Amino acid sequence: MMDPGPQVVTYLFGNEMLPITDTLIWAWVVCIALIIIAWAATKNMQEVPTGLQNGAELFVTAILDQIEPMIPGHGRRLLPFIGTIFAFIGLSNLVGFIPAVQNPTADLNTTLGLGLVVFLISHYEGMKENGVLGYIKGFAEPVFILFPLNVVSELAKPISHSFRLFGNMVGGGIIITLIYQAAPWVMPVPLHAWFDLFVGAVQALIFGMIAIAYIAVARDG
Numbered sequence: 001m002m003d004p005g006p007q008v009v010t011y012l013f014g015n016e017m018l019p020i021t022d023t024l025i026w027a028w029v030v031c032i033a034l035i036i037i038a039w040a041a042t043k044n045m046q047e048v049p050t051g052l053q054n055g056a057e058l059f060v061t062a063i064l065d066q067i068e069p070m071i072p073g074h075g076r077r078l079l080p081f082i083g084t085i086f087a088f089i090g091l092s093n094l095v096g097f098i099p100a101v102q103n104p105t106a107d108l109n110t111t112l113g114l115g116l117v118v119f120l121i122s123h124y125e126g127m128k129e130n131g132v133l134g135y136i137k138g139f140a141e142p143v144f145i146l147f148p149l150n151v152v153s154e155l156a157k158p159i160s161h162s163f164r165l166f167g168n169m170v171g172g173g174i175i176i177t178l179i180y181q182a183a184p185w186v187m188p189v190p191l192h193a194w195f196d197l198f199v200g201a202v203q204a205l206i207f208g209m210i211a212i213a214y215i216a217v218a219r220d221g
Helices: 022-042 051-067 075-097 108-130 132-140 144-182 189-220
Strands: 008-011 019-021
Touching: 019 022, 022 051, 022 075, 022 108, 051 075, 051 189, 075 108, 075 144, 075 189, 108 132, 108 144, 108 189, 132 144, 144 189
Parallel strands: none
Antiparallel strands: 008 019
């Protein structure tokens, strides 16, 4: 059984204030893998897509179909950001299926970082659409007395956003471990693989859809 939580592998520049954990290393691996996949899928693009290019185009189309209904006319502009979120979280969730690998999304540092990035981008989009003063004014609607409550509600978004993904990934891993310890014959390898793949894909979808929703709400003021 793996130790719960991220494990420190080494320290950056030997400074104990800058630990490098196994989840951070695997997050880097996921980033490198995505870069290689993107390069391979686009290096020899054809009018009639096949192989990786076909898969990449299906992925791009699927993401656009999620963005456009919620933020009409801005799908292609937001595609790089939202698509990266979907791809990074999806692959990060899946690497946990590899024996002895702690998936990056089971580390609160990773999910909180993602939540904060979504938080910053959503508010940037809101200010870009409504102007800085107009956007801030929106927090005082419908009555000014709600201004502090609306601010607190916004500050809670990255916390709830990140804890949802973190909790589901860690909780799923704990449940699987307990089932294997109590009754290893109940969950054969194929079912275990299906559970990991399914849960990983669903959690990536949920996180990405919430990110789109936050941006859409911010733009609406």
